[in-house]
Amino acid sequence: MSVRVGIIVTGTEVLHGQITDQNGPWVAARLLEAGLEVAHVTVCGDRPDDMAAQLRFLTEEGVDLIVTTGGLGPTADDLTVPTVADFCGRALVLDRALEADITAIIRNWRRFADDHELSPALTAAIAKQALVPVGATPIPPTGTAPGVAIPADQHRPAILILPGPPRELQAMWPSAVTVPAIAAVLARGDDVQHRTIRAYGLSEADLARTLRRAEADLPDFAALEVTTCMRVGEIEIDTRYPSSADPAYEALVALLQREHADQIFSVDGARLDDVLAAALSDRTIATAESCTGGLVAARLTDRPGSSAFMLGGVVSYSNEVKTDVLGVPAELIERLGAVSEPVAAAMAEGARATTGADIAVSTTGIAGPGGAVPGKPVGTVCFGLAIDGRPTRTVTRTFPGDRTMVRTLSTTFALHLVLGALTGKRAE
Amino acid sequence: MSVRVGIIVTGTEVLHGQITDQNGPWVAARLLEAGLEVAHVTVCGDRPDDMAAQLRFLTEEGVDLIVTTGGLGPTADDLTVPTVADFCGRALVLDRALEADITAIIRNWRRFADDHELSPALTAAIAKQALVPVGATPIPPTGTAPGVAIPADQHRPAILILPGPPRELQAMWPSAVTVPAIAAVLARGDDVQHRTIRAYGLSEADLARTLRRAEADLPDFAALEVTTCMRVGEIEIDTRYPSSADPAYEALVALLQREHADQIFSVDGARLDDVLAAALSDRTIATAESCTGGLVAARLTDRPGSSAFMLGGVVSYSNEVKTDVLGVPAELIERLGAVSEPVAAAMAEGARATTGADIAVSTTGIAGPGGAVPGKPVGTVCFGLAIDGRPTRTVTRTFPGDRTMVRTLSTTFALHLVLGALTGKRAE
Structure with a gap:
């Protein structure tokens, strides 16, 4: 029988869809790694009644652990701790040591001298954040909001209360899972391995056949x-x-x-970025982009240390930049159109010549919604790949979806084109 | 008394945090626009018991409408319609007209001739998707999965079942909200206006003071x-x-x-992108990027029709590209470092000279985690702005956060730098 968990994400902005929750997915991933089963994730706003209803629901569903995220700030609408305490029938008591810790953190942030008098509002805010339900264990804050772990009793599951800012939550996780009330639940997790394989250019149908x-x-x-x-x-x-x-x-x-x-x-x-960085070894790379408009270069500079292989690139959105900066013959563009394999080849070769890189990859296509011409529908993208000592390769693909999707799929394709050439695979 | 809604998002990948849900936020935004109150969002996996529990929970909480997303595919683990039908005590019946519609869609996709015999598996899959609870209204599919609207009865709220692929869901929304069972709930929404104001360079503290x-x-x-x-x-x-x-x-x-x-x-x-596009009017723009590595150019080409103003740019990640392509004096880089205002100015001027654009914006900075030098901590970014007929402007900022955050904040700053120069405002 698996150990089941419920996650309550709080925050009106999340409930209303104004911000994307990062905490539910992050906590779920950690719990799955520990061999627990995530049964329900619920989102509630700043209303204590709605949060109490979700606590009751998860308890009635028999989960072994509830993790809440958010609602721990110093203001009146941050209601998680009092609402959970009330649900558990536990009074709140001021934790003097915690109060002193939070005060020290705030003094340090604001660079207050030790004898600086704190305002009554600030003192009250600190005291609010230092309230802990009787019998619960505070989890030291990395911001100003401490977490709280409440042991299971015969009527309720264990409850772990964590703050909303993802960086604070993630930094507090290691100490949260060592609190005995929480560690006891995690220890009952299944012995589970979790592995990931990644492929490109493999259809779901072909994969399904192999899995059968x-x-x-x-x-x-x-x-x-x-x-x-x-x-x-x-x-x-x-x-x-x-x-x-x-x-x-x-x-x-x-x-x-x-x-x-x-x-x-x-x-x-x-992931692709790491695999590609390793495959590049000590070779350098550059880009020449039209329809992707800089996304390939941005992706290649996403990793720390990418200056070891990435020299730079040219975003040649206009035909003049293709000609003047990359040296694509104007006649070629005029005769075949900017979205053509010879232009893609000339762009990649031009990027190598301009930057001195060992490898250059290029994109030129129709991201849409406009720009389609007979024989070249929206989604048509030509790629060029120039590598020192090899003949330049070109390839054309037609991608589905809207402008953003075409640009994103083109970026991924360009990186896999490079990776395939370096590893001798032909996924694309 | 507000009309309250619950949203059930289905899918193990969402529950496990492997993919980010787009449907909950999108549906919540539409319901808020209609003056309804979103009380709860819940996420469940592919287990019918968990989904049934969430349906019961929302019903007991007294919501007036439940919207479900996902779980409408042709496979056995797509369980939304049977689970909801069971919850409502309604039998499932095969809707012949719907079956014919889905068959026609699939024949058209696969370009099957009218006399082509469909495989038994495909026929069964179509029949499954054409099952509708008694008394419910099917919503025509835009993919292959129809939606379903079930009227409220004395024990249960109205339920709207929509598919999981965001594009299908969004395309079906207009017809879903005209089904009488759903329109009746929406008609009871509060008369509500929703407006958004956007600002840059305004602190939360200053805004709070004005709101007080x-x-x-x-x-x-x-x-x-x-x-x-x-x-x-x-x-x-x-x-x-x-x-x-x-x-x-x-x-x-x-x-x-x-x-x-x-x-x-x-x-x-x-949004910024639209405001900037309008402010550019008939002027052209180019970029010269180091630490942002193409993100500014990618953002400027994100909008359809951006070729009207965006000529292109140079990603000068290495110093050699700064010198050779943009004409930044090597002596300047050697003496002041690549992250310096004179280099930023030379990059912007070089981008204008190279592309012939009226305006060019440049970025050069330390995105981290490595690369800090005395006096230039991680997050230090210099910007240059060259505009035809004006003296080149430079500015340096130190941004907080990790590599991704520094790159993102730098990209937004660069665009606001351009906008401010065009509108005469100085937000940055």
């Missing part, structure tokens, strides 16, 4: 819980399994690598 | 529900109010514009 073969042929395949997820052209194969099924998982990896050798680019969880 | 003045001075201010939200340097001021409080809202806008004229860049909901 695995189901038929591999002993103990049933012990593997495989989920697949498409993400802008890449496919992610997530598997959860008990350690005892390790041989079955290894057999699955071997089968997938045999069947889809060209498409699988990562079996250890590494 | 408004509270003290403006008659009927209490009728305005004002929420403020920081987003990468910009501040969004959302106000909801009944139409009768229109004069109060106009008075608030006038006060804010008087107090924060330089910071407010939009009072009609328009």
Whole structure:
């Protein structure tokens, strides 16, 4: 029987869709890693009645742990601690040590001298944040809001209260999971492994066929819980399994690598950016972009330390920049159009010549919604790949979706084009 | 008394945090616009028991409408319709007309001739998707999954079932809200206006002070529900109010514009990208980017039709590209460092010279985590702005946060730097 958890995310801005919650997904991932089952995630605003209703609901559903995020600030509409305390029938008491800690943090932030008198409003705000339900364990704050862990009793699950700012929550997690009330629940988690395989250019249908073969042929395949997820052209194969099924998982990896050798680019969880950085080794790269408008370069400079391989690039949105900066012959553009493989080739070669990079990749296409011409619908994108000592390659793809989707899919494709050339695979 | 709504988001990937839900926020925004109150959002996986529990919970909480998203696919783990039908005590019946519609959609997608025999598996999948609870109204699919609207009865609220793919859901919304069972609930929504003001360079503390003045001075201010939200340097001021409080809202806008004229860049909901595109008018722009690595150019080409003003740019990540492509004197870089205002100025001027644009903006900074030098901590970014006929401007800022945050804040700053120069405001 799995240990089940409910997560309550608080905040009117999240409930109203004005900001995207990062805490629910982050906490869920940590709990899954610990072998717990996430049964429900609920979102509530700043109304204590709605939060109390969600606490009751999760308790009636028999979860073993409730994690709440947010609502710990110093203002009156930050109601998580009093609402949870009331739900648990526990009085709130002022934790003097915690009060002193928060005061020290605030004095330090504001660079107040030790004898500086704090305003009554600030003193009251600190005292509010230092209130802890009787019998609960405070979790030291990394901002000013401490967390709280409340042990399970015969009527209620254990409850872990964490702050809303993702950076504070994540920094407090390691100490939260060592509080005995919480550690006791996590210790009952299933022994679970979690692995991720990533592929590009693999259709869901082809993958499904291989997984059916695995189901038929591999002993103990049933012990593997495989989920697949498409993400802008890449496919992610997530598997959860008990350690005892390790041989079955290894057999699955071997089968997938045999069947889809060209498409699988990562079996250890590494992402494209890291795999590409490793494959570049000591080679340098540059970009020439039209329809992606800088997204490929932005992606290549996303990783810390990318200056080791990324020299730069040219966003040649207008035809004049293609000609003047990258040296694409104007005649070529006039004759074949800017969205053509010869222009893509000239752009990539121009980027190499301009920057002196070993490798250059180019994009020129029709991101839409306008700009389609006969034979070149919206989504048509030509790519060029120039590598020192090799003939320049070009390829054309037609991507589905709106402008943002076409640009995003083109960016991913460009990076996989480079990776494939470096590793000898042809996923694209 | 407000009309309250609950939203159930289904999908194990959302529950586990593997993909970010877009539907809950989108549906919440539409319901708020209609003057309804979003009370709870709940997320459940593919377990019918958990979904049934959430349906019961929302019903017991007395909501007037439940909207579900996802779980309408053709496979066995897509369980929304049978689970909701069971909850409502309504049998499922095959809707022949719907079955014919879905069949036609699939034939058209696969370009099957009319006499092409569909496989039994496909026929069964279509039949599953054409099952509708007795007394419910199907909502025509835009993909293959129809929605369903079930009228309220004395024990249960009205329920609107929508598919998971955001594009399908959004395309079906207009017809969903005209189904009488749903329209009846929406018609009871409060008469509510929703307006957004956007500002840059305005601190939350300064805004709070102005709002306190408004509270003290403006008659009927209490009728305005004002929420403020920081987003990468910009501040969004959302106000909801009944139409009768229109004069109060106009008075608030006038006060804010008087107090924060330089910071407010939009009072009609328009976003930075649109405001900037309008301000550029018929002038052209180019970029020269180091630490932002293409993000400014990508943002400037994000809008359809951006080729009207965006000529292109140079990502000069290495010093050699700064020198060779943009003409930044090597001596300047050697003497002052690449992260310096004179280099930023030379980059912007070089981008103008290279592309022939009327305006060029540049970024050079330390995005981190490495690269800090004495006097230039991580987050230090220099900007240059060259405009035809004006002296080149430079400015240095130190941004907080990690690499991604520094790059994002720098990108927003660069665009506001351009906007301020064009509108005569100095928000930054």
